[in-house]
Amino acid sequence: MTDAAKSLLVIAPEPRVSEAIAASFAGDAGIRVDRRTATLAGLNGHAVEAMATYDVILFQTDPNDEADLAAVRDLVAHRRGQTKLVALADGAISLAQARALTDAGVDEVLPLPTDGRTAGKGRAHAGAPGRAGRIIAVAQARGGIGSTTVAVNLADQLATGAGLKRSDPRPKVALVDLDLQFGTVGSFLDLAEQDTLLKLAMDGTIPDATFLDQSMASLPNGLAVLAAPARFAPLDALRPEQVAAMLDCLRQSCDFVVVDLPRALVGWIEPVIERADEMLIVTDISVPSIRHCRRLIDFLTQDNPALPVEIVVNHQRKPLFRSKLQREAAKALDRRLDHWLPHDPRAASVAADRGQPLSQSAPRSALGKAMRALARATRATLPAAAQKYAK
Ligand SMILES: Nc1ncnc2c1ncn2[C@@H]1O[C@H](COP(=O)(O)OP(=O)(O)O)[C@@H](O)[C@H]1O
Ligand SMILES: [Mg+2]
Incomplete structure (x- = not known):
């Protein structure tokens, strides 16, 4: 929606849809919302x-x-x-269907607002029809396994437009380092120190769009980054309402929001889990990692059974044939092992030395290519955000 939007007509056969939209503009005196309970075809030309x-x-x-x-x-x-x-289409709309609508001349395709959480992939979100970006949370089965590597490069590849045509507009992507005490996103991207999260933690304010806009670093490919504080912040200093507000703001203005989670299961990660459209857990297939991964999945899905959890196996090339160990790991996790990232210390260290994502420091390396594949797979899994990118 632009500032110039003054009058809105909502045409929906389901009253709850038009009510949800009207409600999201209720506080805005400058916008008039009219409603018709009908389908577009049912309006017989009145549209x-x-x-x-x-x-x-x-x-x-x-x-x-x-x-x-x-x-x-x-x-x-x-x-x-x-x-x-x-x-406004169901969140499960396919990319081809969304394209048929934009080809027909529709300016934007947005997921339908829902009053509850939709099960499975492509959950739609209630609220104002902003971008309704998709939230991807990244967790780790053990420290040092590579979750920050995944979060940083996935966000970077999504922003760069991996898998998109040259002429396609680029999605708007935000990366948030919620590893409050040990976050390393800032150093992976060689950013100047940011104390935004520390400030939030200390003064307890609820962040809004302006605050986030002013405090996030912006990379040349448009990726907006909120790094963890350089100084030590007590782990319990953030409040769930602050994290919830931050994510709600960011998903209004971005197509994808990637969150690097802390290892500690603190209370304020709950709003992330509630909102996540996809949870990636980075692991290897050693027995201790798989055990921890299983416990983590149980914890995360206990109150959120519809949370889509995907496993990223790091330090291992995708096998042509699964070994017994790999099959047992998949069985223990009750998940397919869909994503594999090869062990590639050379590319990882060049990226670290330069403070650049792999797309710049080692684009043709095995790890760089695997990150591109992960971004393409993520875009395919979360199609509802992929309709119309930044204009
Ligand atoms: N596939 C890989 N091959 C080689 N080194 C890797 C790979 N993935 C990550 N690393 C390296 O492992 C170290 C820890 O990675 P990091 O992403 O910080 O882990 P975490 O966030 O899970 O603690 C970093 O030095 C990183 O460059
Ligand atoms: Mg990390």
Whole structure:
């Protein structure tokens, strides 16, 4: 939504959808929201009239419904002026379906707001129709296993647009280092010291969009980074409300938010777990790591059974045939071992020495390529964020 948006029409067959959207603008006196409980096709051409009246039209659509797609094309054909067309689709919409909508002329495809948590992948989020970015949390099965390496390079590859066409707009990505006491994201990216998180922890304020905008470092590829404090902060200093507000703000303005989690299971990681669209656990397949990983999965999914957990096996090339040990590890975790990152100390140390992500320091290395593959797989798993990137 731009500042210029004054009048909005919400067309949705389900009243809860238009109510959720109207509610998210309730506090904004400058915006008028009208609602129609109907499908786009069901409006029989009245939507075309609305094009002349409203600044933004949001409509709920079922991409499998041919009549709806035809109505979209009709609407676009009659578009005059600056009216912005936003489709609200189920979070499970495929990339091809989203593309069909944008090809038909829709400006933006957003996941449907829901009043509860949707099970499985591609959860949709309630709230204002901002970008509704996807939150990817990265945890570790043991210290030093490579979770920061994964968080930094995944965020970097998503921002760089791994797997996208040259002409595709780039997604907006934020990287947050919540490893409050031992965070190393700042040194991986050679950033000047930031004390934003320490300041938040000390004065207890709830961060808002302006605060985050001013305090996050921005890299040349657009990646916005919130590093852990350089000085020591007590682990319990952050409050869950602060972390919740931070993530809610960031997902309004970003397509992907990558969070590097601390090893300690402190209370304020709960809002991250609640909001995560994907949890990556970085591990190796040694027995102690797999045991810890299993305990971690049980802990994380205890109150959040729908949390999609994916395993990243680090320091091991993807095997052509799984060994007995690898099959046993998958069984113990009750998960497929989908992502593998080769042991590549040379690329890792060049990246560390230069303070650069692998896409710059060692793009053609085995580890650099595997990170690109991880970003592509993540984008495919979380398609709802991948519709229309930064304009
Ligand atoms: N696949 C890999 N091959 C070689 N070295 C790696 C690999 N992944 C990570 N490392 C190195 O291991 C060390 C610990 O990684 P880091 O990401 O900081 O772990 P964590 O955040 O889990 O504690 C770093 O020096 C990093 O460069
Ligand atoms: Mg780390």
